[in-house]
Amino acid sequence: MSKNQLLVLKFGGTSVGDVARIQHAASIAAREAAAGHRVAVVVSAMSGQTNQLLSWVKEIDPLYDAAEHDTVVSTGEQVTIGLFALALQKQGYKSRSYCGWQVPIHTDATHGKARITGIDTTILTQSLSEGVIPVIAGFQGVTDAGRITTIGRGGSDTAAVAIAAALNADRCDIYTDVDGVYTTDPRIVPKAKRMDKISFEEMLELASLGAKVLQTRSVELAMKERVRVRVVSTFKDGGGTTVVPEEEIVEQQVVSGIAYSRDEAKITLFSIDDKPGVSASIFGPLAKAAINVDMIVQSIAGDSNKTDMTFTIPRSELPLARKILEEQSAAIGYKNLHIDEVVAKISVVGLGMRSHPGTAQIMFQTLADKGINIKVISTSEIKISVLIDEAYTELALRALHTAYDLDAA
Amino acid sequence: MSKNQLLVLKFGGTSVGDVARIQHAASIAAREAAAGHRVAVVVSAMSGQTNQLLSWVKEIDPLYDAAEHDTVVSTGEQVTIGLFALALQKQGYKSRSYCGWQVPIHTDATHGKARITGIDTTILTQSLSEGVIPVIAGFQGVTDAGRITTIGRGGSDTAAVAIAAALNADRCDIYTDVDGVYTTDPRIVPKAKRMDKISFEEMLELASLGAKVLQTRSVELAMKERVRVRVVSTFKDGGGTTVVPEEEIVEQQVVSGIAYSRDEAKITLFSIDDKPGVSASIFGPLAKAAINVDMIVQSIAGDSNKTDMTFTIPRSELPLARKILEEQSAAIGYKNLHIDEVVAKISVVGLGMRSHPGTAQIMFQTLADKGINIKVISTSEIKISVLIDEAYTELALRALHTAYDLDAA
Numbered sequence: 083m084s085k086n087q088l089l090v091l092k093f094g095g096t097s098v099g100d101v102a103r104i105q106h107a108a109s110i111a112a113r114e115a116a117a118g119h120r121v122a123v124v125v126s127a128m129s130g131q132t133n134q135l136l137s138w139v140k141e142i143d144p145l146y147d148a149a150e151h152d153t154v155v156s157t158g159e160q161v162t163i164g165l166f167a168l169a170l171q172k173q174g175y176k177s178r179s180y181c182g183w184q185v186p187i188h189t190d191a192t193h194g195k196a197r198i199t200g201i202d203t204t205i206l207t208q209s210l211s212e213g214v215i216p217v218i219a220g221f222q223g224v225t226d227a228g229r230i231t232t233i234g235r236g237g238s239d240t241a242a243v244a245i246a247a248a249l250n251a252d253r254c255d256i257y258t259d260v261d262g263v264y265t266t267d268p269r270i271v272p273k274a275k276r277m278d279k280i281s282f283e284e285m286l287e288l289a290s291l292g293a294k295v296l297q298t299r300s301v302e303l304a305m306k307e308r309v310r311v312r313v314v315s316t317f318k319d320g321g322g323t324t325v326v327p328e329e330e331i332v333e334q335q336v337v338s339g340i341a342y343s344r345d346e347a348k349i350t351l352f353s354i355d356d357k358p359g360v361s362a363s364i365f366g367p368l369a370k371a372a373i374n375v376d377m378i379v380q381s382i383a384g385d386s387n388k389t390d391m392t393f394t395i396p397r398s399e400l401p402l403a404r405k406i407l408e409e410q411s412a413a414i415g416y417k418n419l420h421i422d423e424v425v426a427k428i429s430v431v432g433l434g435m436r437s438h439p440g441t442a443q444i445m446f447q448t449l450a451d452k453g454i455n456i457k458v459i460s461t462s463e464i465k466i467s468v469l470i471d472e473a474y475t476e477l478a479l480r481a482l483h484t485a486y487d488l489d490a491a
Numbered sequence: 492m493s494k495n496q497l498l499v500l501k502f503g504g505t506s507v508g509d510v511a512r513i514q515h516a517a518s519i520a521a522r523e524a525a526a527g528h529r530v531a532v533v534v535s536a537m538s539g540q541t542n543q544l545l546s547w548v549k550e551i552d553p554l555y556d557a558a559e560h561d562t563v564v565s566t567g568e569q570v571t572i573g574l575f576a577l578a579l580q581k582q583g584y585k586s587r588s589y590c591g592w593q594v595p596i597h598t599d600a601t602h603g604k605a606r607i608t609g610i611d612t613t614i615l616t617q618s619l620s621e622g623v624i625p626v627i628a629g630f631q632g633v634t635d636a637g638r639i640t641t642i643g644r645g646g647s648d649t650a651a652v653a654i655a656a657a658l659n660a661d662r663c664d665i666y667t668d669v670d671g672v673y674t675t676d677p678r679i680v681p682k683a684k685r686m687d688k689i690s691f692e693e694m695l696e697l698a699s700l701g702a703k704v705l706q707t708r709s710v711e712l713a714m715k716e717r718v719r720v721r722v723v724s725t726f727k728d729g730g731g732t733t734v735v736p737e738e739e740i741v742e743q744q745v746v747s748g749i750a751y752s753r754d755e756a757k758i759t760l761f762s763i764d765d766k767p768g769v770s771a772s773i774f775g776p777l778a779k780a781a782i783n784v785d786m787i788v789q790s791i792a793g794d795s796n797k798t799d800m801t802f803t804i805p806r807s808e809l810p811l812a813r814k815i816l817e818e819q820s821a822a823i824g825y826k827n828l829h830i831d832e833v834v835a836k837i838s839v840v841g842l843g844m845r846s847h848p849g850t851a852q853i854m855f856q857t858l859a860d861k862g863i864n865i866k867v868i869s870t871s872e873i874k875i876s877v878l879i880d881e882a883y884t885e886l887a888l889r890a891l892h893t894a895y896d897l898d899a900a
Contacts, residue, residue, distance in 0.1 A: 101551060104551070138574055142513070142574055142581055143578075147580055150573040150574075150577045150588055153588050154569070154573035154577075160562060160563070160569070161544065161563050161566050164560070164562035164563035167559045167562075168548060168552050171552065178559075179562050183592070184637055228593055
């Protein structure tokens with residue numbers, strides 16, 4: 083790797099979970115600095131701290147003022163940046179902490195889930211040029227009125243990518259408790275392989291499909307800003323997966339990875355009048371309640387002027403969705419409602435799919451050979467997803483991993 | 492009490508020690524607001540939090556960078572201000588939190604024990620005029636370079652008084668776990684009485700003499716800025732002692748209060764050459780080591796060109812003081828060194844002393860009547876202190892309390 087790159091290193095809550103882990107994470111940053119790179123660090127709160135702070139807030143007022151929530155919860159990260167900078171100093175490096183308002187990281191005033199509107203890089207650039215490692219609170223900012231905001235839980239990857247983009251960094255390393263992105267879950271398929279590189283597009287599909295390595299928003303931002311992102315383990319040397327623009331993937335796999343999600347539920351509304359506006363009458367109220375509908379299939383029912391509608395939603399939203407649909411039953415005009423909770427979504431993702439027309443057929447045939455019934459199918463340019471009985475999840479993953487030639491080294 | 496006063500209410504760590512106590516303290520502030528006053532609140536960190544934060548800092552580096560220490564430790568108060576503002580909102584009052592940098596409270600850059608250089612009252616005054624109760628982090632500020640400072644442990648009373656002075660408040664109420672200042676320690680003398688009023692001058696003598704109710708610096712500042720300070724209990728309604736300018740004390744007591752301290756140690760150097768510069772040779776090295784020497788008595792030794800020197804220091808400094816004096820033994824030229832650790836200092840304080848010449852004699856006679864030997868005497872304009880055997884502390888306090896007519900109501 084070439085010398086004197088500008089690296090942004092991001093450590094999540096588990097990676098800075100206690101003093102010993104902070105010291106270890108600092109040694110990783112120190113190692114990169116010793117290798118001749120300019121290093122900026124972005125950290126989260128020590129794991130557990132945010133929950134403690136949030137529980138105090140909720141104890142006082144479950145319907146809390148989001149601005150005061152942010153004042154309280156942002157302290158978690160403020161503790162980590164100070165301790166991390168101290169640990170770097172103790173290891174012989176110049177370092178200094180930056181709260182969001184000190185950078186400043188400008189955000190809108192949507193407290194609790196603010197959006198970054200701009201990052202002033204003056205002070206960070208100066209710090210880097212003086213050989214001082216800046217340690218930045220990753221998921222907070224400040225409004226134009228001078229109030230503290232938080233970017234929202236799980237927004238720290240995104241903040242790290244935004245800081246990397248603003249600094250025009252050569253790479254953004256996301257240190258976490260896995261050592262990269264695998265062709266599928268290695269706990270289920272022992273032959274799963276770590277990918278050295280993956281394209282933004284594939285990573286986006288995998289991230290949103292339940293391969294919980296990187297937050298979706300962070301991948302979107304990295305793609306937009308063309309920031310190379312590397313997922314790497316805090317606790318194990320080596321490895322890592324770099325997320326890069328598509329043109330850097332020389333040999334495109336037909337299928338790069340197989341994701342699964344058990345967080346789905348399937349709803350079918352039987353025997354609906356097949357008339358204009360019926361879809362809107364179903365999905366309008368669900369959208370209004372912020373329920374994310376995923377796969378949708380409409381099919382002709384036995385009765386010719388009737389139709390059946392099947393769709394999936396996050397399993398956690400099931401009680402709310404059922405309530406809404408039952409309230410809307412007259413407006414929609416369905417005969418009955420069927421819910422299937424024991425389903426899993428299996429998705430195969432790959433850039434090469436675009437030039438290999440038979441990819442879907444391999445999936446259908448493989449599942450058929452194992453006697454697995456496909457309940458719903460949905461596809462995009464580089465992804466095929468199917469809904470199956472949850473009990474077959476492991477079997478399906480292993481069979482597909484073999485069928486798409488991912489077992490080999 | 493007249494309506495629409497401007498009150499600064501300060502709650503220490505014990506008063507905001509958990510969520511329930513924060514809610515209770517908020518109800519006190521709410522009560523004052525409901526009574527028609529404009530209220531600003533100053534709070535400390537929840538008790539225990541600062542120690543936890545400090546222990547993390549020291550675990551990483553016992554010789555920590557004070558600037559990063561401040562970044563970490565200041566979060567304790569930031570949590571309290573947010574929670575306190577939420578509690579006030581929940582009780583139906585408009586409120587909002589202010590970190591030191593948000594006020595801003597300007598300080599010098601002496602991290603860990605910064606001094607306030609100025610308080611910008613613009614935003615606080617606006618908040619008050621809009622009926623919003625500002626809740627201010629009490630012991631932190633910001634440097635001209637934008638870094639967070641802390642004013643030092645135990646500096647929160649002082650910060651509250653400084654904020655009250657800047658806002659030109661009618662009163663600064665210090666809420667604590669005692670309900671006022673007593674004529675002496677009521678745990679030792681059950682007949683001790685709570686004083687409704689005490690002068691700044693008397694409070695200063697009592698505060699520095701071990702009546703641990705108010706921090707000495709805060710009383711000095713209140714006297715200088717003429718801020719009325721009231722000490723009052725968080726946990727018990729009513730009571731309180733107001734510290735006021737001397738001219739407001741209509742009936743001056745000869746003796747207002749009797750303080751004691753068991754934190755003293757007495758050192759005597761015997762048979763020193765009685766020549767110019769000998770005091771400097773003793774107290775110079777002690778001052779250099781920041782050892783606070785209190786009472787000093789010099790007396791002629793039996794040998795006519797020799798002298799004995801007796802003085803007191805804080806008992807905790809004894810090992811260091813002994814080491815220094817032994818190292819300096821040749822330079823000082825003393826024959827031997829005697830240490831007495833089991834001593835107590837008893838002090839009577841009162842403005843009326845200035846016009847009542849017999850006050851000291853009452854003290855000496857009372858102690859003599861009880862067979863208590865006086866080891867050292869020191870006096871100031873409104874104070875007489877004596878050093879006695881520690882075993883007689885309670886007896887001395889009770890006898891003096893009676894002798895100075897403090898037992899009566």
